[in-house]
Amino acid sequence: MPKYIVRRISQMIIILVIVSVVVFSLIQMIPGDIATAMLGEGATKEEYQLLRENLGLDKPFYIRYLKWAGNMIRGDLGKSSINKFPVAQLFAQRLPYTIQLALCGMVLAVVIAVPAGIVAALKKDSYIDALIRGFSTFGTAMPNFWLGLILILTFSLWLRWLPSSGMSNISDGFFDWLKRMILPAMTLGIRFSAIVVRQTRAAFLEVLRMDYIRTARAKGVAEFWVNYKHVLRNALIPVITVIGLQLGRLIGGAVVTEMIFQIPGMGSLIADAVFSRDIAVVQGGVMIATLGVLGINFIVDMVYGIVDPRVRTSGRRRSG
Amino acid sequence: MITIFGLSNKAPAKTVPPDGVKRSNFRKAIKRLLANKYNVIGGLILLFFVILALFPSLIAPYPPNEINLQLSLKPPGGSHLLGTDKLGRDLLSRIIHGSSASLAVGLGAVCFSFFCGTTLGLIAGYAGGRIGDIIMRIMDALWALPAIILALAIATVLGAGIRNIILAVGITFTPAFSRIVYAEVLVVKEQVYVRAARSLGASNFRIIFFEILPNCSASLIVYGSLMAGQAIIAEAGLSFLGIGVIQPQAAWGSMLRAGYAFARVAPWVSIFPGLAIFLLVLAFNYLGDGLRDALDVKLVEKKVG
Secondary structure, eight states: OHHHHHHHHHHHHHHHHHHHHHHHHHHHTSSSOHHHHHHOTTOOHHHHHHHHHHHTTTSOHHHHHHHHHHHHHTTOOOBOTTTOOBHHHHHHHHHHHHHHHHHHHHHHHHHHHHHHHHHHHHTTTSHHHHHHHHHHHHHHHSOHHHHHHHHIIIIIIISOOSOSSOOOOGGGOHHHHHHHHHHHHHHHHHHHHHHHHHHHHHHHHHHHTSHHHHHHHHHTOOHHHIIIIIIIHHHHHHHHHHHHHHHHHHHHHHHHHHHHTTOOSHHHHHHHHHHHTOHHHHHHHHHHHHHHHHHHHHHHHHHHHHHOHHHHHHSOOOOO | OHHHHHHHHHHHHHHSOOHHHHHHHHHHHHHHHHHSHHHHHHHHHHHHHHHHHHSHHHHOSSOTTOOOGGGTTOOSBTTBTTOBOTTOOBHHHHHHHHHHHHHHHHHHHHHHHHHHHHHHHHHHHHHOHHHHHHHHHHHHHHHHSOHHHHHHHHHHHHOSSHHHHHHHHHHHHHHHHHHHHHHHHHHHTTSHHHHHHHHTTOOHHHIIIIIIHHHHHHHHHHHHHHHHHHHHHHHHHHHHTTOSSOTTSOOHHHHHHHHHTTTTTOTHHHHHHHHHHHHHHHHHHHHHHHHHHHHTOOOOOOOOO
8 A cells, every 4th residue: 555655656746847937928928028018018128138138038948947837845836927816825714615615516516426427327227317417417517607597596595595695604603604515515416416417326336337246136135235236336436536526627617616706716817817817826726726636546546545455455446 | 478369360350340240330429418307408508509600690580799788687578588688789689690610719719629538548558657757747737727728828818809718718628538548558468459450560649649549539529529518618618707708799798798797787787697508507517417427427527636
């Protein structure tokens, strides 16, 4: 297991380095000169030179990259070019909302998708299977900003049960927090569950076809125990993989969901930064999102190691 | 050696089947495709939108950008079948004109990522070794990024507009294709018929394009149609966030966003463009599922790392 952890961490570091190079060079490709854009039309040549030196634009690419990456490792993501706040601080304020939203969305999705997928697989080709498959097909085709709108129209404007926007802290009252969280979490979670339910069903059907399941049944093991001990443990492995794989999409979906429900999270910060071309914030946002996805993937992998002991011993996972 | 020669003599007959066999396989696939009602539904919806996108001016009852403030936020019915938006523009006409942007991005982004991803995957899988490792690690890194955030960053650099959105979405989807091709190439290149072709003196070019690529094509077609739907959602998402197609050109995502402000009084302004996105993506999903069954492809999602 320790060998496996070291291997996974070194892979994560390689990916982070590549992403940082990609992100840094991407921003260098912005047409026009950053210094000119920041100073505007009426600046003198001296001012321009001074700013270029301050920004380090007179140095070669790799020196600028190393300096940027070095600062980043120390937690300094630069300053926003709009309001001059440190980028790290801006994200620290916003991140809790995004994490809450993503977690609630994911929990909701798993709670819906895994049982539904299991039922669909066990009752293959029944009406309930068709219903669950229909949900999956429709759910993956539904953009979450449209689903969000329909939920707002139904539950906020028509039934007046839930607020349509904003977010509160859990410490200010659990029920208020929950009321505000339900619609955003549904918007994010339903689409996610539509993807997971399909994979859960496929994974269970695959395991149900295996010889050892037939053997267990032939031995006279009760149906419940066959499903619980043999099917569930084996089928959960690809399901966990898919959940891990889709987390990037979940965080991406959170960006849009935050815009719909006016949640002051990381997504709305990045989207605003894109409009105002606040480069330090965009760079920081991409790096934090990547770190988040890699971090969660790492945790998923560790869970994987617990569920499937073969991963620990061989250091390699099955492809599912 | 003798056994290899023995196999290599038989191989061409295996890899390039007589015309009749090939056609009957193709026919069988088409037959299976048409046997499933969902594929037919998906195909018909797609055809419907393609016709809208090709001849918008002939079909749309009004010009898409004709402003008439007296008709602001008119509910569906009467002379404006789906109602009007804030500026009194006919929603149906704008949705019809918006179909070309969505289809262009959906198909354009998939073509771009298909081409780049397939090329990179082929090179990485076929060359193997260090080159393969470097390419695939870069693909892993891109894959680890949340697609919409990467697309946002790319769009920041490139600016708005259809061409740039195609690029942004295309780049984010490239790793998906490269990983599928890479995985397939690793399997296919060890097959007997590829070894046979090589021992017969076939060039790398010939082996890649005539032996390996055709064997990956089924998965690529299936994945391509599923990704087209996702590309349309991504484009609509970027337009929704305000960095997609430039106004006043009609795009479903930005129309939906514009309607949010009047959701209370005029929900139709947002609902109908969303319905259009949903139907088009559904069509691609149905087709992708149908193709998967017809071509008998098993898509295995592989993990980062």
